[in-house]
Amino acid sequence: MADELFDAVDVIRGKRDGHELSDEAIDWVVDAYTRGVVAHEQMSALLMAILLQGMSRPEIARWTAAMIASGDRLSFGELGRPTVDKHSTGGVGDKITLPLAPLVAACGAAVPQLSGRGLGHTGGTLDKLESVPGWRASLSLDEVRAQLADVGAVICAATETLAPADRLLYALRDVTGTVESVPLIASSIMSKKIAEGTSALVLDVKVGSGAFMKELAQALELARTMVDLGTDAGVRTVALVTDMSTPLGLTAGNALEVRESVEVLAGGGPADVVELTVDLAREMVSAAGLPGDPDPADVLRRGAAMDTWRAMVRAQGGDPDAPLPMARETTVVPVPADGVLTRxxxxxxxxxxxxxxxxxxxxxxxVQAGAGVELHAKPGDTVRAGDPLLTLHTDTPERFERALEALQGAVEVGPADTPVTARPIVLERITG
Structure with missing residues (x-):
């Protein structure tokens, strides 16, 4: 693309002044930044202008398409079964991908789950799985295809050739105060998912104190924007907006969450994790259009998802029977008073x-594989003063003090007759 056709400063001014960027300007600026022609400070200014002025639906679609065009676009049409993927915007204790991918594969779909690592308070799927002895995240495209054909599910790191523009923009947004822009969040997520080549996609958009989106209106805007992007790109897309005001399940931490995920696959596990796993699996099965309309709840009960999990772990070098790492040190946070845990x-x-x-x-x-927090009660449970409420796990006990500081004011216990209205896990469903 001829660089003399556009000037970065003119593109910045246009968006700064509230104008809609042309398709050609978007194509040029994303490509030129990826090639190093547009400087970091210029792209930083444009990202801030986008955060302040927003983007129209056509602009967001074109920005996403330009990021996809910066790298490879995969295709799994040769597999002979429909592909479907899921993406979560992240939350505390969100281990749903681990039981979900093998469950949906056991229903008959191919699930190419290209995942990431954690940053900050939300855990990364790859970090969790790397607590399984021997398991490896990096696979070649040929290995991904072979595993999808043989096992039906793969969870691995995205290749560097998928939407490389997004990697550059993601890093820049992190240091320029432009992370919160809905158009930029949506295009970042969807550029990778569309480039991944899946034919259907289910989005889990978290909302609440433990999520990136704190307010329902903001989460709904993000969900609608991403569903529109997927639909416009020809990917069958649906989003569930789900609650993240309380941790999901009873664990937050890498090996702790793997252990809980295996419990779900074995027919147990916390009710909220099972509920959301099955809800998302039903959406994925429906979006994939699987013949026979299999019910994921039945497949989970029969143990087929556990068989797929074990095969998936083995295919990536892991030992599903090996003991998971455990932290060397623990300390207990007691319940502060008798009554009902309200928060x-x-x-x-x-x-x-x-x-x-x-x-x-x-x-x-x-990261420490065994570190994390184990919950012994959830809001609505009756608790007694002095009983364990949380167990903190770490290899480095000097970390306990700061972890305990983070928990100050996080717990509320009401009188025994306090009514606690359970918030539903799934708050809204958005379709194209």
Missing amino acids: LDAMAVGVAAWRLGAGRARREDA
């Missing part, structure tokens, strides 16, 4: 798990 803040639990070593502050940081 357990998801963000506080996520930050505590992060400070214990389960997460990272920078992308290059290592």
Whole structure:
């Protein structure tokens, strides 16, 4: 693309002044930035203008298409069975991908789940799975295709050739205060998912204290924007907006969450994790158009999803029978008073798990496989003073103090007769 056709400053001014960017300007600026022609400070200014002025639906669609065009676009049409993927915007204790991918594969779909690592208080799927001895995240495209054909599900790291523009823009947004822009969030997520080549996509958009989106209106805007992007790109897309005011399940931390996921696959596990896994699986089965209309709840009960999990772990070098890592040190946070637990803040639990070593502050940081927080009660449960409420896990006990600081004010216990209205997990459903 001829660089003399556009000037970065003119593109910045146009968006700064509230004008809609042309298709040609969007194509040029994304491509030129990826090639190093547009400077970081110029793209930073454009991202801030987008955050302040917003983008129209056609602009967001074109911006997403330009990021997809910066790299490869995969296709799995040769597999002989429909492909469907799921993406979550992230939350505390959100281990749903682990039981969900093998469950949907056991229903008859191919699930190419290209995942990421955690940053801050939300855990990364790859970090969780790397607590399984021997398991590896990096696969070649040929290995991904072979595993999808043989097992039906793969969870692995995205290749560097998928939407490379997004990697550059993601890093820039993180340091320029432009992360919160809905058009930029939506295009970042959807460029990778569309480039991944799946024919159907189910989105889990979290809302609440432990989610990136704190308010329902904001989460609904993001969900609608992403569903529109997928639909416009020819991908059957549906979004569930789900609650993240309380941690999901009873664990937050890498090996702790793997252990809980295996419990779900074995027919047990916390009710909220089972409920959301089955809800999302039903949406994925429907979006994939699987013959026979299999019910994921029945497939889970029969144990077929566990068989697929074990095959998936083995295919990536892991040992599904090996003991999972356990932290060397634990400390218990007691229930402060008799009564009913009325609040357990998801963000506080996520930050505590992060400070214990389960997460990272920078992308290059290592994580502790066994670190995290174990919950012994959830809001609505009757509790007694002095009983265990939380168990903190870490290899480095000097981390306990800061983790406990994060939990200050996170717990509320009301009188025994306090009514606690359970918030539904799925708050809204958005379709194209």
